[in-house]
Every structure is written in structure tokens, then in C-alpha cells.
Amino acid sequence: MTTIELNNLSIKQYLSELNIHPVKDRGYYGMYHSPFRTDNNASLKVDYQKNLWIDFGSNEGGTMIDLVMRLDNCTLKEAINKLECRYANMQTGSNTDNQPESFSFHGNNHLEKVENNQQSGISIQKIVPITNQALLDYLTERKINIDIVMQHCKEVYYSANNKSYFAIGFKNDADGYTLRNKYAKVCTVNDITTHQKSDTNNEACLVFEGFMDYLSYLTMKNIQHSKVDVVVLNSISNLSKAIDFITSHQKIYTYLDNDEAGRNATLQINKYSSTHNCIHIDKSTDYANYKDLNEWHCKTKLKEKEQQVQKQEQIRKPSRGFKR
Incomplete structure (x- = not known):
């Protein structure tokens, strides 16, 4: 599909598929709570006729592709790929009901x-x-x-x-x-991933934005499985699906991205945890100068390798003995 075709896809329908619905619907436009941040005033407007959106609270807006980039914190290329995959059948006209099942x-x-x-x-x-x-x-x-x-x-x-x-x-x-x-x-389906140790153990829960961060955590800890419950959101837009499970724990450790979407999600979890008497520990402060946990992990491993190389070079250097 071309970018023009992708931007012609209904923003209203796309948001509805994500379970995001207008607070006020005037027929030719709708007002939504912004999905990018805490928004009590429904300050995101979607113009159904022009198929454009604008968030008056953050002064952001644009087309369908712009919306996907903002929602999923991804690049232009990734947003186009997501939309092409999601709506591929609209272009091809294929009927998946009549397609053979794959094995x-x-x-x-x-x-x-x-x-x-x-x-x-x-x-x-x-x-x-x-x-x-x-x-x-x-x-x-x-x-x-x-x-x-x-x-x-x-x-x-x-x-x-x-x-x-x-x-x-x-x-x-x-x-x-x-x-x-x-x-x-x-x-294939946008949903969370939960790893629950037991129905009775609600001591702690780790929350990750993406599975690469979760795998980075396990690699850093040198363990194959977490000892406590885990939630991988797979997308910040899935936070509402996970919040009840997250706040059912006594302690919550969040490892979200250091961008606006990640910070807003962290604030929402902090807000909910306070009303549920949970202790929330924001671990993103550990990698405050990096985009996410994986980037911090990669840079840490690179520094360790550089230090090892420097030590090896020092060992190889011949000692300067006294000349007779």
C-alpha cells in the first residue's frame, strides 16, 4: 500500500480497534483522551472528514502514519510496515475465510x-x-x-x-x-505477555515495555526466568489491559523507556499503585541517560569490552628494564 492509501485509513476506526473511543462525538469530529499522556480534558481531536488528528495538550498532530509513529514510538518505516501488515487484506482483496489453514x-x-x-x-x-x-x-x-x-x-x-x-x-x-x-x-495480535509464578504469590512484579528489554534484564541477571511475576506490555497502548494485574502486587518495578510515552506510563502506574497501596520503584532512573534498558545494556557491555582490551594491551606492553 502507498503512503497515501495508508493515510486514508480511518483514524477513528484504528483507535476503536485499540479500544480507544471518543469522549465526545460530534459526527464529523471526535474528542478523545490523549493516549500519549495523562489527559483529563479529552484534548485530542480527530477530524473524521479530513482524517487528521491533533493533540491540543502537546501541540502534536498529523496523519494516520504520524499517529502510529506517536502511539508506538517507532520510525516512519516501522509505522508503514505496521499498517501494511495490519491492513494487507484490504489491498489484496483476499478472503482469509476461504484460505487454507497453515501448519x-x-x-x-x-x-x-x-x-x-x-x-x-x-x-x-x-x-x-x-x-x-x-x-x-x-x-x-x-x-x-x-x-x-x-x-x-x-x-x-x-x-x-x-x-x-x-x-x-x-x-x-x-x-x-x-x-x-x-x-x-x-x-499478529496486540496484547500483553504475563508470566505469573503462582496465584498466591503477589510479592513483586516486573514491568517491561518490550520483550527486548525483558531479555536484556534476564541477560544482565544471568538467569533464564524471572523469580517474580513479569508483565511485558509489548506496546504502551496495552497498559490499561495490564494495570489490574500489575497493581495486585505489593511491589512494582517498572523498566519503561525514557521518552514521553514511557514517562507518562510510569506516572500512570505510580498513580494507580498509590491508590492500591503498592510500592512502585521506577527503575528507568538507573538508565536515565539512555533510551531504554537494552540500549543501556549494550553500552555497558561495550564499555566492559573496551576495558578488557585496554587491560590486555597493558599486559602485552614490554617492561622497560634498566639498560647496562
């Missing part, structure tokens, strides 16, 4: 049925353990322990817009996948 071999030599997802326009073709060198190289770039990744992710082959792709797949609570490779981040 793949998985793990223990048994067939795993993979449903085509109509909402995102993505059709998963195959799910296997991660062996693709391009994906392994990408994980190495992100300084993620491969053994840990194998415990939590799969190598997913999928098609969208009549094109084939492969990515690292992280499963969510709706049996969908967040799909990520070096060039794109999409999802």
Missing part, C-alpha cells in the same frame, strides 16, 4: 496448527526454534544471551501483503506474537 512442524515432531490472523493481515506460515543466522546476528548486536532467547522466543515465518518475512517471535496472552527483526516490529 508447521514444531519441536517434538508434531504438527502445530497456526491460525491466520485476520486483524493484522499477517499469516503465520511456520514456527521453529531460532537457528536463522540473520536473527542470531541481530540478537548478538543487541547483546542478548542466545540460550535465554531460546527459552522465550521462536523463529517465525509469516506473510503479509503477498510478501514473506521472518522474525523473532515473542508470544503474548492472546496466543499472538510480537515479531521483531532488525528492520521491523509488528504483531
Whole structure:
């Protein structure tokens, strides 16, 4: 789909699919609570006729693509990819109801049925353990322990817009996948991922914005699984789905991004935790000078490597003895 076609997609419908609805609907425009920040005044306007939006509180606005970039904190290329994957069937005119179901071999030599997802326009073709060198190289770039990744992710082959792709797949609570490779981040179904240790243990909960941050945390701790409950939002827009589970714990540790969306989500969690008598610890202060936990992790590993190289060079230097 062209950028013009993508920007012609209904912003009102897109927000509705994300369970974001107008507080006031005047027929030709609607007023929404801004999904980017705490907004009690419904200061985001969507002009249905022009298909444009503006947030009067932050003086931001634009087209459908601009909205996706702002909601998901992604690049222009990633936003286009997300929309193309989500609405691929609108362009191709294909009828997923009549398409054959996809099957793949998985793990223990048994067939795993993979449903085509109509909402995102993505059709998963195959799910296997991660062996693709391009994906392994990408994980190495992100300084993620491969053994840990194998415990939590799969190598997913999928098609969208009549094109084939492969990515690292992280499963969510709706049996969908967040799909990520070096060039794109999409999802078959947008939902949270929760790892609950037990129904009775509500001592602590770790909250991550994306699964790369979660894998970075496990790599830094050198553990394959968290000892306490975990929520991976997979998108800041999913916070409302997770807030009840998050605030059911005595202590909440948040590892969100150091951008406006992440800070607003952190403030919302802090607000809810205070009303539920929870202790909220904002761990983003540990990496305040970095975009997110993974970036901090990568820079830390790079500094460690540089220090090791310097020590090795010092050892190699010949000692200056006394000349006779």
C-alpha cells in the first residue's frame, strides 16, 4: 500500500480497534483522551472528514502514519510496515475465510496448527526454534544471551501483503506474537505477555515495555526466568489491559523507556499503585541517560569490552628494564 492509501485509513476506526473511543462525538469530529499522556480534558481531536488528528495538550498532530509513529514510538518505516501488515487484506482483496489453514512442524515432531490472523493481515506460515543466522546476528548486536532467547522466543515465518518475512517471535496472552527483526516490529495480535509464578504469590512484579528489554534484564541477571511475576506490555497502548494485574502486587518495578510515552506510563502506574497501596520503584532512573534498558545494556557491555582490551594491551606492553 502507498503512503497515501495508508493515510486514508480511518483514524477513528484504528483507535476503536485499540479500544480507544471518543469522549465526545460530534459526527464529523471526535474528542478523545490523549493516549500519549495523562489527559483529563479529552484534548485530542480527530477530524473524521479530513482524517487528521491533533493533540491540543502537546501541540502534536498529523496523519494516520504520524499517529502510529506517536502511539508506538517507532520510525516512519516501522509505522508503514505496521499498517501494511495490519491492513494487507484490504489491498489484496483476499478472503482469509476461504484460505487454507497453515501448519508447521514444531519441536517434538508434531504438527502445530497456526491460525491466520485476520486483524493484522499477517499469516503465520511456520514456527521453529531460532537457528536463522540473520536473527542470531541481530540478537548478538543487541547483546542478548542466545540460550535465554531460546527459552522465550521462536523463529517465525509469516506473510503479509503477498510478501514473506521472518522474525523473532515473542508470544503474548492472546496466543499472538510480537515479531521483531532488525528492520521491523509488528504483531499478529496486540496484547500483553504475563508470566505469573503462582496465584498466591503477589510479592513483586516486573514491568517491561518490550520483550527486548525483558531479555536484556534476564541477560544482565544471568538467569533464564524471572523469580517474580513479569508483565511485558509489548506496546504502551496495552497498559490499561495490564494495570489490574500489575497493581495486585505489593511491589512494582517498572523498566519503561525514557521518552514521553514511557514517562507518562510510569506516572500512570505510580498513580494507580498509590491508590492500591503498592510500592512502585521506577527503575528507568538507573538508565536515565539512555533510551531504554537494552540500549543501556549494550553500552555497558561495550564499555566492559573496551576495558578488557585496554587491560590486555597493558599486559602485552614490554617492561622497560634498566639498560647496562
